[in-house]
Amino acid sequence: MNILLHICCGPCTIYPLKVLRSAGHDILGLFYNPNIHPYAEYQRRLDTLKTYAREESLELLIAKGYPVERYFRGVAYKEEDRCGHCYAERLRYAFSEAQERGMDALTTTLLYSRYQKHDLIVAIAESLSAEYGIPFFYHDFREGWQEGIRLSKERAMYRQNYCGCIYSERERFCKD
Ligand code: SF4
Incomplete structure (x- = not known):
């Protein structure tokens, strides 16, 4: 199948890409992540991905612009439950691209991370799949967590130490 792979960052792409290509699928990558703050960090993750790609x-599609307003307007006053909006914002864009390009299916590297809300990602993706008429290709890429880490270290890739948004950065570093 021709599968659109929504990509959050380079290191998280290694294992899913390996699985998908091993199964004979043709993969088109898509980077759309206005949840990554600040811009210098966004650029660093994107540059890492570009090198890897x-x-x-x-082949990599990179969304134009850096619409952080879309992220912040979606999470305002519900910051504690922000991840659902974050997934939906990114996956909606990806499903729309997949539909426009006539892709056979869509999946996401978000399914690789042990730190993401896996079941919530699946629920949102299935709902968007029905809405856009594009099959959601589910695979529990978390099985390759350690392998992905090892391979990214071997490549000396930049590996971020917080999820992406400024709230996750605070949770990671602020001990107050
Ligand atoms: S913690 Fe991660 S998934 Fe949740 S809103 Fe922030 S960037 Fe998005």
Whole structure:
């Protein structure tokens, strides 16, 4: 199948890409992540992904602009439950691209991370799949967590130490 792979960052792409290509699928990557703050961090993650994609001959779509307003307007006053909006914002964009490009299915590297709310991602993706008429390709990529980490270290890739938004950065570093 021609599968659109929504990508959150380079290190999280390694294992899913390996699984998908091993199964014979053609993969088109998509980077749309206005949840990554600040911009310098966004750029660093994107640059890391671009290098990886070039080395792996992975075709990559990069969303234009950096619409952080869309992220912040969606989570305002419900910051504690922000991840649902964050997933939906990114996956809606990805499903829309998949529909426009006539892709056979869509999946996301968010399914690789042990730190993400896996079941919530699946529920949102299934709902969007029905809405857009594009099959959601589910695979529990968390099985390759350690392998992905090992391979990203071998490549000396930049590995971020917080999820993405400024709230997750505070949770990671602020001890007050
Ligand atoms: S913690 Fe991560 S998934 Fe949740 S809102 Fe922030 S960037 Fe998005």
